[in-house]
Structures are given as structure tokens and as C-alpha cells.
Amino acid sequence: MKTDASGEAITDAELVRRGREGDEIALGELVDRHQAAAFRVALSLVGDGDLAQDVVQDAFLRAFRGLRGFRGDATFRTWLLTITANTARGALRRQGRRREARLEAAGPVPAEDMDPHESVAVGEAAERARALLQELPEKQRLAVQLRIDEGLSFREIGDIIGSSEGAARVNYFHGIHRLREWME
């Protein structure tokens, strides 16, 4: 992570300020920090790894071109992920297709101190949980994913999925409740 002269991590707001002035290093740092979250949101919506990469690239370009219009009343991350979600939906519309079930989830990472048999069982359960996540309605799926994968607050999630903070919370717990039922 990029730090300033005192060793403190440079905030996104500062990187955005530098990016507005054309500082490519600052823009690169923003890409480095947020590309994984953007990729997961895109993948969840389009269901295809190659298309998700296109979406991420397009979303960053749109975000950087619009830096001067970014008022800063949302965090850069929330703003970028909202653009990513919109870009993903646009990509699907252009292609005239729905999200495919085919998802390229990375293999689960088993705990190091787990015995091999247990590790395989956990890996299979994790893959199943992740596959079932994709069966949730879009708002519930994104609420669960953004809360667990990215650690976003319900307020941030609400901004991204286009709902209130309370509705984002309900969508999250609805989704978790359903997944628990399906996993039993």
C-alpha cells in the first residue's frame, strides 16, 4: 500500500485528488486497491470471467474520466463499485443475455492446520456455499457478497444496490437465512 512521507497509508481521497491532476501512479494505486472487489462484483453479475475483466477495465476508465464529477460524498470504493455494477448490467444488455450460471470461483483456501480429508470436505462445502450464493436474487446476492467479501457497511451496500441502509441489512439477512436453509 502506498504511504506518505510519515509512513501513513495514503487515503483514497488523496489518491483521487492526485489522480484528478493526472498522477498515473495515484491512479495505479487506486486500481491496485479496488480491482479485486470490482472484479468480484462484475463476476457476480455477468457470470463470465473474461467479460468480468472487460467490465472492470471499462468501469475504471469511466470512473477516472469522471473524477472531476466525483463530489466525494460517497467513498471512491462505493462509487467505483456502483459504476462497476452499472457497467456489468450494461454489458449484459448489449449482449442480450442473462447472467450465466458458469462462474469461475477460485478454489477455496483450506486452513493450514487442517488434515487433508477435513480440508477436502471444507473445500467442497465452500464451493457449494458459493454456488448457492449465485442462486439468490440479485440484491440479496450482492448484499451478502459485499458484506462478507469486501466488509462494506450496510450503508455502502445500500448505495451500491440502490436501496436504503435498512433494506440492505434485510437483504443481507434474508440471503444468509436462505443459504443456511439450503446448506442444511
Add this chain to the structure above:
Amino acid sequence: MTDVRCETARELIPDLVGGRLGAAEASRVAAHLETCADCRAEAELVQLLYVARPQVPESVTGRVLAAVRADAPHGRRPWWGLAAAAVAVLALGIGVASRSGRDTETVVPGFVAQGTSTTGAWVSDNGMVAGAPALDGLSDEALQALLEELESNGTGGSA
């Protein structure tokens, strides 16, 4: 040590699993999980989801950075560039006006939107609207009641 209620624990489980809590709060939530089978089961599900989250391909960084560099310089444009942009915006506006209600666009917080807007409905995979319009119309009290109803349906409280 202050005991943590189920409601609080369930909100913080994703942060505990993701290592995003401070040491004191993490130990309080972990202590709750030791005594609450229901929250522990939820934590196990969240852990499964977290460890299997998709990882970003290494190629993405290079692609995005190359595209950013290849893109037009940010900000400073010559006067003729601004004029061309203004013409494009005017043309887009005329196009949008003539197509009102036929396209979709979602408002991006903190961003000047480029495009048109209609319902913004989030259609789920099974063709149903994914709960949002109904939820968004509810008051905070109604949402809280819905949450409590959810918690009482199949997921009990502390052991």
C-alpha cells in the same frame, strides 16, 4: 468483558471472519460464538463463503493500467475538444429526449450521471423483482420488525 448479543454478533461475523475487527471486539464476538450454537452455525457459513471468494486474475491489473495510459489525458482538453464534447452532449441529450422511458440508468452517488433513467428495478434471475421496491418503501420500524421476524423463523437466539 461485555457480553455481545446475537443481533450484534451476527452483524459483526463477516468482519470477524475477514480479520477486520480489533482484538478486543474480535474476542468478544468469539466468546459469544462459543456459547451460541446458532450464531456459530452462521459464522461457519460465512467462513465457507469467505474462503471461496473469487480471486482477481493477475492479468486484470496490467489490462486496466494499460487502458488508463492509452486513454485520453484526464482533465485538460484543448478548446476544440471541449466544443466537440459539448456537441456530443447536446446530441446525446436530443437522443435521450426522443427515447425517454425506453432505456435504463442507475444513479451513481456522487457522480454526474451519463444516460437516461427509468425504473431502476433490479430484476432477479427468476424474473421477479428482488424484494427491493417493497423493502425500500418500508419505514425503519417496519424493516426492524421484518428483521425480527426473520430471526424468529428458524434461527433462534443464544444457547
